[in-house]
């Protein structure tokens with residue numbers, strides 16, 4: 193419904209540019225697709241990894257779908273609670289945070305996955321009666337590139353599965369129990385084999401810990417960014433996982449009462465998002481035709497940070513003849529959205545639509561170059577709602593303390 197150029201143009205006129213738009217129906221479809229893929233598992237839960245898009249309204253929408261939440265900071269937990277998630281539906285999986293922050297999370301009543309033996313030991317001293325999850329590092333190289341691969345042997349994340357004997361010693365010394373096992377190996381994982389290997393490692397470790405209530409396989413499901421792009425084969429993956437998991441449940445002491453959790457971010461929200469920008473200038477150089485737009489890596493950093501490909505359409509002139517353009521931003525950096533792309537002929541003033549703008553776009557934005565962050569709109573039940581105002585100068589200087597100079 194939303195992918196209709198006239199409708200998007202209308203929204204750009206109503207709210208101005210640059211503008212983020214999220215289609216809640218697409219989020220609903222992705223959520224249902226994942227739930228259906230794992231319907232062979234009795235206790236299956238999706239926890240939305242909210243760092244992908246933390247707008248409070250997006251979180252509230254996930255809560256209405258029945259999703260839980262994956263949080264990586266105390267602030268994400270607090271936003272989750274504001275959105276109405278019961279604490280027990282939030283799992284906090286931090287990395288390199290202080291024990292003080294983890295104590296705050298205990299007080300808020302959420303589930304916790306610890307990923308460090310030193311913290312596990314300190315936690316055991318504070319809360320000997322508590323059950324916690326542990327994040328395992330399965331030593332698997334997965335994901336689109338090294339920046340997003342977080343389960344390999346040199347990664348800062350997780351407790352190595354070779355350190356399980358040390359985990360057991362800490363349990364003995366402190367009295368704490370292991371509530372769950374977690375892994376998350378990276379983003380944009382295409383090879384489901386790497387995902388399965390990690391899962392098998394967790395299923396095997398579970399046999400050693402008789403009080404495990406959940407196994408959390410993290411995420412990293414790839415979506416398509418280009419027209420004919422390959423994506424993670426969810427049904428093949430879920431078939432294999434379902435088989436292995438149900439086998440584990442049969443062999444497990446409590447028989448069938450383990451919950452399987454996955455926690456996608458990108459899979460659930462990436463394709464729901466559209467980023468609309470206006471073309472300020474067309475610039476011909478000796479080698480290139482540039483289309484310079486009213487945004488930059490301050491608003492949308494993935495192409496520059498990860499070399500991510502995001503499809504760009506000229507929605508003001510969708511049926512013109514195609515020409516080659518390099519689409520760049522307006523900040524004083526090399527902020528290239530798309531290099532040498534074939535796009536329907538662009539004129540100054542046209543609106544370009546950048547796709548897959550729902551995940552890791554607004555949530556990674558900044559005020560670099562002292563620019564305002566854009567506004568966000570959500571399409572819900574066929575209506576458009578402004579869900580975040582564009583910033584103003586007030587926002588930019590609100591924490592500045594002027595001293596007499």
Ligand SMILES: *Cc1c(COP(=O)(O)O)cnc(C)c1O
Pocket residue numbers: 241243244262264285376378379380410411412413455456457458459551
């Ligand atoms: C970021 C993150 C996710 C989500 O990853 P996606 O690639 O967006 O699906 C899940 N779990 C943890 C612990 C994360 O840090």
